Amino acid sequence: MSAYLQVAEDEGEEPIELPTEDDTTLLLSTLAAQFPGTCGLKYRNPESRTMRGVRLVDGRLHPPESGWGNCVYYCVFPKAKTKRMETKQKCSDLIVLGLPWKTSEQQLREYFETYGEVLMAQVKKDPKSGQSKGFGFIRFSSFESQMRVLSQRHMIDGRWCDVKIPNSKEGQAQQVPCKVFVGRCTEDMQADDLREYFSKFGEVTDVFIPKPFRAFAFVTFLDPEVAQSLCGEDHIIKGVSVHVSNAAPKSDPNVRSFGGMGIGPRGPVSRDQKNLGSPFGGGGSTHHYHQHHGGPGASTMNTGTGGWNQAGPGSRGNLEIPNLQALGITGQAGTTTGTGAQSMSNPLGMGTLNLGGFPMNPALMAAALNQASWGLINNLQGSQVPTSAADGGPQAFGTPAPATGFGGTTGGPQPNTGAPAGGGQASGFLNWMNPSPATSSGSDAQGGGAPGSNGPQQPGSWPRVKNDNFLKYD
DNA sequence: GTTGAGCGTT
DSSP: OOOEEEEESSTTSOOEEEEOOTTSOEEHHHHHHHSTTOOEEEEEOTTTOSEEEOEEETTEEEOOTTOSTTOOEEEEOGGGOOSSOOOOOOOOOEEEESOOTTOOHHHHHHHHHTTSOEEEEEEEEOTTTOOEEEEEEEEESSHHHHHHHHTSOEEETTEEEEEEOOGGGTTOOOOOOOEEEEESOOTTOOHHHHHHHHTTTSOEEEEEOOSSOOSEEEEEESSHHHHHHHTTOEEEETTEEEEEEEOEESOOTTSOSOSSSOOOTTOOOOTTTTTOOSTTTSOSSSOOOOOOSOOTTSSOSOOSSOOTTOOOTTOOTTOOSOOTTTTTOOSSTTOSSOOSGGGOOOTTSOHHHHHTTOOOOHHHHHHHHHHHHHHHHHHHTTSOOOGGGGSSOOOOSSOOOOOOSSOSSSSSOOOOTTOOTTTSOTTSSSGGGOSSTTOOSSSOOOOTTOTTOOOOOOOOOOOOSSSOOSOEEO
16 A cells, blocks of 8 residues: 655656655655655745755655655755755855954854854964954854854954955855845834744844834845745735845945946945955945935935936945846846946836935835835846846935944943854853843844844845845845 | 954965
C-alpha cells in the first residue's frame, strides 16, 4: 500500500509522483532516481511560508509530523543551485568603524564572538604610538554570522560602531536584499508590532520606522529568501492592510550618472554618496535618509522649483520630493540614455502637481510611489529596467530625523540595540540600561520600543536588473 | 594628554 508523493525539482516545475515505502518514508534513492543529484527534500510551510526541510536519516526521508499531506515537495541540491540568487555565501573581512580608542583586539574579538566564531580580529593602530585608529577588522567563519553582524549596529565599549564590507572588497558579490519596504503603515504600528508580526515568517533583525510618521517602514530579515518571499504581498497588521515590497538601496555605487540630476562627468557625487562604498549601500547602520535641509515638518514640502531636473552635479540639495526617475519609474523600460526630465513620464501624474507646489504629503507620496513602482514592475517584467536609474537623486521624502542611535526621541538612556542577538551577553557593557538583556531567543533584545532603535543596516542589494524601482533608503 | 570620518605597514 505504498502512497505517492508529489515532488518537483523546484517551485514552478511540474511535480511527479514518487512511491513511498511501507513505513511512509521516501527513499533517497527513489528520489535520486528521478532527480539525479538531489540530496534532500523541502516544502513550503503554509503557515510560515518559509521552506522547511525534510528529515533525512540513513537514506530515508521522513514525513513531517502531520504526514506528507498533499503539498508538493521540492528537491534540494547540493550547493543550493536554485538558478537564481547566486549568493556566494562566503565570508569576507569586515571593517568595524567607530571603535573606542581604548578597545583592544581582544575586546573586539570577544564582542563579536557572541555572533559566531571569529577567525580574525584586529584593531588598527598607529605603529609608533600604538594608539588605536578607531577602527578594525573582523572575520567570521560563518556567513550567517556575518549577515547578522552586518544587519545591525553594535554597541562596543560604549560607542555605536558600524560594521561594513570594506571598500577594498567592493565588487565582490555578496548579498540579496534582506530588507523589505512596508507601505500603508499606520501611526499606531510600533516597531515591536511589526517585529512581532513579521517574525512568524523568519527572524527579523531590524525594524525601522521613520519619524516623523511617514506611513511606511522597513523590516529586515536575517534570511533574504524570507524577505523576498513576502514581497508583493499584502498583510494585515492591527487590522490594517499593509503592503510589502522590495526595499532597495538608495543608490548604486556601481552605476553612475543617470537621471535627471546632474550628469556630471563622474556623476553627482555628493557628501552622501561617498559613504556608499560597499555594495551594501553604505554598510553601516544608520539610515541616512538623504536630508539636506529643513527639520522634520519644516519645509518638507517642495514648493516649486526644486524639480526633477534642477540639481546640478553635486547639488542634489533641494530635492525633497521623490525623483520618479531615480525610483526607476521612467515609464519606458530600457531607457538608459534618458538624461533629462523631459524624457520622463510620470505614471502617477503627481510630479507635476507637486512641482507646482501642490500640497502633497510626503509620507503618502512615498508609500504611493512604492506601490506604483510595483505596478510598473509587473508591467515591465521581461523588459529590462535600467539599473542606472538607481543613481542620481536624493530620495528624501520629508526630512526624517537621522538615526543617531542616541534616541533623539526621548531623553532616555541609549537603547542598547546593539545587543548581540543570539548570545545574550551583549557587550558586557551598558547592560544596566537594558533591563532585559537579550533574553529573547529569537532576535535581538530591543529595549522595548526604545527610541532610536533603528539604524541598522541592510545588506543591500546589488545592481540588479529587476527590482530596482523602489523607495531608496540607505 | 586631543579626535570620531574613514578603509587594512605585512
